[in-house]
Amino acid sequence: MTTSQIPNAKRVRESAIARWLLILIALLFLTAFLVLPLASVLVEAFAKGWQTYLDSIRDPDALSAIRLTLLASGIAVSLNLLFGLSAAWAVSRFSFKGKNLLISLIDLPLAVSPVVSGLIFVLLFGLHGWFGKWLDSHNISILFAVPGIVLATLFVTFPFVARELIPFMQAQGTGEEEAALVLGASAWRIFLFVTLPNIRWSLLYGVILCSARAMGEFGAVSVVSGHIRGATNTLPLQVEILYNEYNFAAAFSVASLLSLIAVVTLSAKKIIEGKAGIQKGRA
Amino acid sequence: MGASFSAREISIPEAEQFGGVATRFARARRRSRFRLKKPGVLPGFGISLGFTVTYLSLIVFLPLSAILLKTATLHWAQFLETVASSRVMASYRLTFGASFVGASIDALFGFVIAWVLARYQFPGKRIADALVDLPFALPTAVAGIALTSLYAPNGWIGRYLHPLGIDVVFTRIGVVLALTFIGLPFVVRSVQPVIEDLGRDVEEVSASLGANAWQTFARVIFPAVLPALLTGFTLAFARALGEYGSVIFISGNMPMHTEITSLLIVSKLEQFDYAGATAIASVMLVSSFGLLLVINGLQARTRKFEDKQ
Numbered sequence: 001m002t003t004s005q006i007p008n009a010k011r012v013r014e015s016a017i018a019r020w021l022l023i024l025i026a027l028l029f030l031t032a033f034l035v036l037p038l039a040s041v042l043v044e045a046f047a048k049g050w051q052t053y054l055d056s057i058r059d060p061d062a063l064s065a066i067r068l069t070l071l072a073s074g075i076a077v078s079l080n081l082l083f084g085l086s087a088a089w090a091v092s093r094f095s096f097k098g099k100n101l102l103i104s105l106i107d108l109p110l111a112v113s114p115v116v117s118g119l120i121f122v123l124l125f126g127l128h129g130w131f132g133k134w135l136d137s138h139n140i141s142i143l144f145a146v147p148g149i150v151l152a153t154l155f156v157t158f159p160f161v162a163r164e165l166i167p168f169m170q171a172q173g174t175g176e177e178e179a180a181l182v183l184g185a186s187a188w189r190i191f192l193f194v195t196l197p198n199i200r201w202s203l204l205y206g207v208i209l210c211s212a213r214a215m216g217e218f219g220a221v222s223v224v225s226g227h228i229r230g231a232t233n234t235l236p237l238q239v240e241i242l243y244n245e246y247n248f249a250a251a252f253s254v255a256s257l258l259s260l261i262a263v264v265t266l267s268a269k270k271i272i273e274g275k276a277g278i279q280k281g282r283a
Numbered sequence: 284m285g286a287s288f289s290a291r292e293i294s295i296p297e298a299e300q301f302g303g304v305a306t307r308f309a310r311a312r313r314r315s316r317f318r319l320k321k322p323g324v325l326p327g328f329g330i331s332l333g334f335t336v337t338y339l340s341l342i343v344f345l346p347l348s349a350i351l352l353k354t355a356t357l358h359w360a361q362f363l364e365t366v367a368s369s370r371v372m373a374s375y376r377l378t379f380g381a382s383f384v385g386a387s388i389d390a391l392f393g394f395v396i397a398w399v400l401a402r403y404q405f406p407g408k409r410i411a412d413a414l415v416d417l418p419f420a421l422p423t424a425v426a427g428i429a430l431t432s433l434y435a436p437n438g439w440i441g442r443y444l445h446p447l448g449i450d451v452v453f454t455r456i457g458v459v460l461a462l463t464f465i466g467l468p469f470v471v472r473s474v475q476p477v478i479e480d481l482g483r484d485v486e487e488v489s490a491s492l493g494a495n496a497w498q499t500f501a502r503v504i505f506p507a508v509l510p511a512l513l514t515g516f517t518l519a520f521a522r523a524l525g526e527y528g529s530v531i532f533i534s535g536n537m538p539m540h541t542e543i544t545s546l547l548i549v550s551k552l553e554q555f556d557y558a559g560a561t562a563i564a565s566v567m568l569v570s571s572f573g574l575l576l577v578i579n580g581l582q583a584r585t586r587k588f589e590d591k592q
Contacts, residue, residue, distance in 0.1 A: 022395055022403075023403055026395050026411070029396065034417045035414065037421075037433060040433050041425060041429050079338075083335065083339075086335050090335050093325045094323040104579070105343070108347070113526070114423075114526075114527050115527050115549055115564075116350070120350050122552060123350060123353050124346060158342055191327075215422070216420075216421070216424075217422070219527035223552060235422075239422075252428070252432075258421070258425050259425055262420035265420040
């Protein structure tokens with residue numbers, strides 16, 4: 001039976017007025033909460049003109065923050081990419097006891113708040129921490145130095161690649177790889193020529209999500225960084241310092257770089273979704 | 284409960300026609316795949332599982348066990364004194380209260396946004412859909428200063444609210460606002476796929492049985508979406524509990540009034556009070572792990588509903 005045959009078919013659908021009212025509410029909410037904040041970053045960044053904008057970004061402290069952010073997120077994303085691939089391979093290609101537990105444990109860092117994520121590294125590597133005395137006597141600094149920032153970023157962005165890959169590879173099944181194996185391909189060849197081409201979009205999306213979070217992480221990094229200008233400040237920390245000094249134009253200029261990363265992430269998601277039909281609902 | 288019952292009754296004929304066979308088929312397939320996979324014919328099992336478990340232990344377990352063991356060394360009286368002091372209690376009230384209000388606002392508007400995105404066509408829909416994820420992608424510190432500048436008494440929105448006597452920046456309203464911002468995508472992305480999967484036919488059946496639009500919504504659609512909505516609400520709430528970056532700029536951080544628990548942990552650390560910071564952190568950690576269990580339960584329920592469809 002089609003809609004038109006039902007006697008009170010009109011009652012099924014909402015009236016046009018209700019429909020447009022709902023659309024209006026949704027768009028107003030999205031504008032007030034999402035569009036305006038994004039727009040305000042750009043407007044405030046250019047409030048004092050291009051010259052101030054460029055000067056704020058070319059400031060030595062800002063440049064060093066950019067370098068540190070790229071370094072820390074580069075290391076964190078590469079290691080977590082390696083982990084994501086290996087975890088997804090183990091979980092989706094084999095069956096073993098405790099597999100579901102392993103999948104749940106991978107998500108654990110998402111349940112730990114950013115500040116607590118930083119705190120655990122203070123407890124490990126701080127002067128009164130487990131390894132603090134030993135590190136101090138060997139003149140190795142982790143906390144309030146670059147290694148601490150890398151570790152905190154690693155922890156916070158830990159699940160991102162694995163979370164994208166695991167459901168995708170599980171849904172794909174093992175058929176193609178088994179066929180390659182039967183045809184005599186080596187392990188490396190199977191991975192490179194069968195698995196990798198199949199998972200490339202999902203992998204790319206995981207890497208983009210992981211990078212965006214790595215570059216933007218604030219709470220955890222703030223706790224372990226020590227806020228040493230030109231040495232242990234990442235971009236988000238640089239934004240905080242400039243803002244707290246009432247140097248708003250500079251703060252928003254640096255913030256605009258981070259917003260750019262966010263916009264690139266969102267666009268990439270849309271494009272990749274179109275390419276691979278990646279499921280919505282996970283991010 | 285009565286409402287959810289009627290939803291199930293309507294889908295029974297369908298379930299009997301297709302669901303029975305499909306479920307049996309799926310079960311049989313799952314069983315055969317399991318048998319096929321058991322030996323694990325593909326190479327790389329040892330090395331991939333070994334690396335996964337080692338890396339997980341080093342990056343996640345070792346650090347997390349530090350906080351548990353540190354908490355265990357605290358004296359009970361000292362622990363209680365820290366986590367139940369009036370300033371800390373005030374911060375729990377604010378953090379849990381504002382997170383609850385923020386997640387509720389997200390649940391309400393997130394439902395509308397998900398509905399509109401799943402059901403209607405309108406200009407700018409693709410952009411609106413992409414924008415929903417902005418709070419995931421935008422660094423929290425940037426969100427914090429952007430919201431503060433918008434709602435400051437001279438900001439784009441604040442200048443209209445200020446004459447009305449509504450101050451957002453440096454008040455609890457500001458805390459709720461920031462937590463609403465960061466929680467929105469959790470609700471939309473939980474609810475949207477469920478609404479998309481909800482066939483129009485269910486509504487048509489409901490109408491043909493004499494229900495009007497409101498009854499169809501309240502007794503057919505809403506019960507079906509409810510588990511996903513609760514999941515989204517809980518995800519948003521859990522995220523809000525630990526939020527730091529977006530709140531500290533807009534809240535003004537006044538002790539007993541607009542100081543959130545995350546900030547208290549940071550200020551304890553800045554005073555080198557590791558024991559105090561750990562005590563408060565362990566309370567937050569236990570709450571978020573508790574919520575994680577709730578979320579897992581809810582997601583299992585959502586899946587059960589989807590399987591039934």
